[in-house]
Amino acid sequence: MTDNACPLMTALADELVKAEAIRTPPWREAFATVPRHVFVPEWFEQETDDRGIAVWRQRTAEQDLAAVYRDVTLVTALDPATAERVDETAWTGIPTSSGTLPSLMAGMLESLTVQDGHRVLEIGTGTGYNAALLCARLGDADVSSVDVDAALVDAARARLANLGYEPHLLACDGTQGYPGQQASFDRIIATCSVPHVPTAWLEQLGPGGILLTDVSLGIEGGLVRLSARGDGRARGFFTTVSGRFMPARADAQGYPAQECQERAPTTGSRSTVLTAAAIRAHYPLRLALAFHLPRVELVYYADEAGTALQLQRGDGSWARVPLAGDDTGVVTYGGGDDELWKQAEAAWEWWNSAGRPDQDRFGYARESDGGAYVWHIPDGAAWRLPV
Numbered sequence: 001m002t003d004n005a006c007p008l009m010t011a012l013a014d015e016l017v018k019a020e021a022i023r024t025p026p027w028r029e030a031f032a033t034v035p036r037h038v039f040v041p042e043w044f045e046q047e048t049d050d051r052g053i054a055v056w057r058q059r060t061a062e063q064d065l066a067a068v069y070r071d072v073t074l075v076t077a078l079d080p081a082t083a084e085r086v087d088e089t090a091w092t093g094i095p096t097s098s099g100t101l102p103s104l105m106a107g108m109l110e111s112l113t114v115q116d117g118h119r120v121l122e123i124g125t126g127t128g129y130n131a132a133l134l135c136a137r138l139g140d141a142d143v144s145s146v147d148v149d150a151a152l153v154d155a156a157r158a159r160l161a162n163l164g165y166e167p168h169l170l171a172c173d174g175t176q177g178y179p180g181q182q183a184s185f186d187r188i189i190a191t192c193s194v195p196h197v198p199t200a201w202l203e204q205l206g207p208g209g210i211l212l213t214d215v216s217l218g219i220e221g222g223l224v225r226l227s228a229r230g231d232g233r234a235r236g237f238f239t240t241v242s243g244r245f246m247p248a249r250a251d252a253q254g255y256p257a258q259e260c261q262e263r264a265p266t267t268g269s270r271s272t273v274l275t276a277a278a279i280r281a282h283y284p285l286r287l288a289l290a291f292h293l294p295r296v297e298l299v300y301y302a303d304e305a306g307t308a309l310q311l312q313r314g315d316g317s318w319a320r321v322p323l324a325g326d327d328t329g330v331v332t333y334g335g336g337d338d339e340l341w342k343q344a345e346a347a348w349e350w351w352n353s354a355g356r357p358d359q360d361r362f363g364y365a366r367e368s369d370g371g372a373y374v375w376h377i378p379d380g381a382a383w384r385l386p387v
């Protein structure tokens with residue numbers, strides 16, 4: 001199959017160069033060299049079955065080799081606690097691992113600015129594809145990768161060995177880094193998200209080390225590239241490359257069931273300038289909302305009136321705007337007055353008055369006590385993030 005894949009590998013590498021996700025020859029070479037189908041021999045595609053239920057249909061590289069070389073994320077594992085077999089090749093369930101979108105992977109690897117001889121730790125081995133790209137670029141002796149799911153690590157180890165790569169792989173909770181390493185790495189790249197930058201990562205980065213991770217901040221989150229200062233502090237910015245990852249989980253058993261929060265009854269409604277369309281359309285606006293409204297979540301809410309975007313807080317208060325219909329300019333709220341939405345409107349006004357900054361106009365700083373803040377680089381406006 002690899003012979004048939006060669007032109008597809010070259011075409012994917014060229015597509016990523018054209019899209020400016022790959023910007024340097026060594027990464028083009030790596031993408032043209034590492035066969036993705038070895039790491040993603042099968043995956044799950046979402047479809048709706050004849051009863052209207054969304055299911056994950058299993059596909060294989062043998063059936064459709066070209067599909068593996070498209071620039072798409074491929075879901076590769078479902079949480080066994082939630083997965084139920086629907087028919088011979090379809091399951092329901094919550095994804096727990098995926099082969100990352102190649103253009104996102106390429107953009108992140110470029111942002112990592114590795115040089116020959118750099119030692120890199122990846123958090124979230126998953127399929128092993130990204131670890132293989134790192135091996136192709138740096139040599140396997142300088143690559144370490146961990147995943148919380150031992151079965152994924154075993155599968156990745158076998159696939160990597162198949163191509164002659166033997167990086168340092170370990171099944172463990174990657175928020176602790178690679179156990180036993182102090183100041184050992186020049187770069188850390190996480191392909192799962194964390195709410196805060198773990199202390200272990202900063203301890204395991206050597207002087208001048210760089211960390212690239214997705215931080216989740218409630219309403220939104222994003223990729224930050226941080227330089228470690230060597231004393232538990234790190235400073236950097238949200239990258240131009242945007243992408244989100246599945247959250248780091250504490251163990252291989254999948255994600256704990258979400259507690260369904262009781263919502264307060266409706267208190268009122270009024271007109272608003274901030275619409276669901278604006279929130280959905282502008283990723284940097286959602287980031288600004290996350291900075292202004294800590295500990296608030298953004299969810300889809302559906303009832304007989306239709307679907308809405310809802311902000312909600314742990315105290316049961318909420319505010320929502322419909323996605324469609326005649327009332328897209330009306331906010332309905334519950335659990336007190338419209339304070340939550342007023343804060344969202346203030347964030348919208350701030351974002352507009354600041355010239356609608358993109359995500360890379362925001363800095364991110366992690367302090368030695370584990371606290372963090374973000375700031376708007378042009379004028380220094382800053383927001384402290386909850387610990």
Ligand SMILES: C[S@@+](CC[C@H](N)C(=O)[O-])C[C@H]1O[C@@H](n2cnc3c(N)ncnc32)[C@H](O)[C@@H]1O
Nearest residue numbers: 097124126127130147148173174191192248249
């Ligand atoms: C998007 S996938 C990684 C994709 C992977 N880099 C690749 O090339 O296929 C995210 C991975 O993070 C792993 N993960 C989740 N929580 C983790 C944790 N606490 N420590 C290490 N890995 C974790 C998941 O098991 C999953 O395999």
